[in-house]
Amino acid sequence: MKLDATDKKLLNLLQSDSKRTNKQLASLLNLSVTAVYERIKKLEKDGTIKQYVALVDKNKVDKSFLVICHVRLSQHSKEYVTYFEKEVLKLEEVVECFHVSGDYDYILKIYVKDMESYREFMISKLTALKHIGSTHSIFTIGEVKNATALPV
Amino acid sequence: MKLDATDKKLLNLLQSDSKRTNKQLASLLNLSVTAVYERIKKLEKDGTIKQYVALVDKNKVDKSFLVICHVRLSQHSKEYVTYFEKEVLKLEEVVECFHVSGDYDYILKIYVKDMESYREFMISKLTALKHIGSTHSIFTIGEVKNATALPV
DNA sequence: ATTTCATGCTGAAAAATTTTCTATTTCCGT
DNA sequence: ACGGAAATAGAAAATTTTTCAGCATGAAAT
Numbered sequence: 001m002k003l004d005a006t007d008k009k010l011l012n013l014l015q016s017d018s019k020r021t022n023k024q025l026a027s028l029l030n031l032s033v034t035a036v037y038e039r040i041k042k043l044e045k046d047g048t049i050k051q052y053v054a055l056v057d058k059n060k061v062d063k064s065f066l067v068i069c070h071v072r073l074s075q076h077s078k079e080y081v082t083y084f085e086k087e088v089l090k091l092e093e094v095v096e097c098f099h100v101s102g103d104y105d106y107i108l109k110i111y112v113k114d115m116e117s118y119r120e121f122m123i124s125k126l127t128a129l130k131h132i133g134s135t136h137s138i139f140t141i142g143e144v145k146n147a148t149a150l151p152v
Numbered sequence: 153m154k155l156d157a158t159d160k161k162l163l164n165l166l167q168s169d170s171k172r173t174n175k176q177l178a179s180l181l182n183l184s185v186t187a188v189y190e191r192i193k194k195l196e197k198d199g200t201i202k203q204y205v206a207l208v209d210k211n212k213v214d215k216s217f218l219v220i221c222h223v224r225l226s227q228h229s230k231e232y233v234t235y236f237e238k239e240v241l242k243l244e245e246v247v248e249c250f251h252v253s254g255d256y257d258y259i260l261k262i263y264v265k266d267m268e269s270y271r272e273f274m275i276s277k278l279t280a281l282k283h284i285g286s287t288h289s290i291f292t293i294g295e296v297k298n299a300t301a302l303p304v
Numbered sequence: 305a306t307t308t309c310a311t312g313c314t315g316a317a318a319a320a321t322t323t324t325c326t327a328t329t330t331c332c333g334t
Numbered sequence: 335a336c337g338g339a340a341a342t343a344g345a346a347a348a349t350t351t352t353t354c355a356g357c358a359t360g361a362a363a364t
Contacts, residue, residue, distance in 0.1 A: 014206035054166035142251035
């Protein structure tokens with residue numbers, strides 16, 4: 001499961017545009033179509049490539065308002081942690097959720113339409129969860145960078 | 153540019169797996185292949201679908217360590233802001249960067265190999281930028297959710 | 305009520321791509 | 335230098351994407 005320079009170039013190409021044909025990739029990598037095909041299959045099989053997805057413009061689907069929310073649980077028992085993590089997975093507005101070190105336990109990235117929707121989300125969904133100790137919301141003024149590609 | 157129920161289903165399908173064939177999509181949506189094709193082309197043309205990408209497993213590319221870093225600039229002049237935003241775009245470890253309200257000016261999501269790499273990144277790249285006032289790093293203990301799909 | 309126009313759909317044909325197959329080349333360890 | 339596994343190339347087969355012509359639906363105009 002070692003990545004050579006060609007694999008890395010290939011991953012970068014696919015991370016930036018997965019719709020390129022094997023022919024295009026072959027010409028960019030100075031390889032044959034089959035060689036590209038085999039390399040991609042291998043990367044898919046060994047799990048290096050997890051998934052192919054379409055990225056949607058948040059403005060076009062009325063989800064322009066991005067909030068980073070820090071959450072602290074009231075206790076840190078296994079039961080509370082498990083419950084929170086299970087429930088947060090179900091909240092479609094929460095696109096990311098990380099368990100973190102520091103003052104707060106979790107950091108959430110939340111997409112909603114506007115401040116009013118966020119208020120509604122907080123009241124009826126997030127703080128409705130059991131064992132939420134406290135939350136701290138940070139509102140985004142601007143998106144400088146929002147990539148999905150990891151450095152390879 | 154209005155999305156009907158079929159468009160929304162289609163977007164959800166493509167957000168979860170963009171490699172499905174039009175035939176598969178057609179059968180899931182009870183449409184003909186051409187109807188699916190035309191709808192996708194329209195969504196691409198009007199920008200609702202921004203991009204198609206491959207998602208890579210962070211562990212397989214040795215980027216298992218995720219840090220959320222809060223950054224404050226020393227001043228908020230247009231010049232400083234512009235400079236910072238331009239430079240941060242160039243840092244491949246920084247996958248996301250948002251300009252935010254509150255105590256800090258920016259929140260960064262940073263993928264590196266380990267703590268040592270992070271130290272190196274901080275010293276020689278991030279805090280090497282001009283006009284950085286202060287930073288506060290939060291380390292992630294666990295990834296509960298890390299999606300790319302917006303609620304549609 | 306009828307016409308007209310635009311929009312979206314279907315099914316089939318054409319074009320392009322993916323996938324398979326066979327053979328050859330390259331590379332690494334012995 | 336040699337043997338064997340892995341990677342590559344090119345062509346054929348299978349599948350998919352894309353184009354095309356025609357049909358239905360619905361809204362706006364007469």
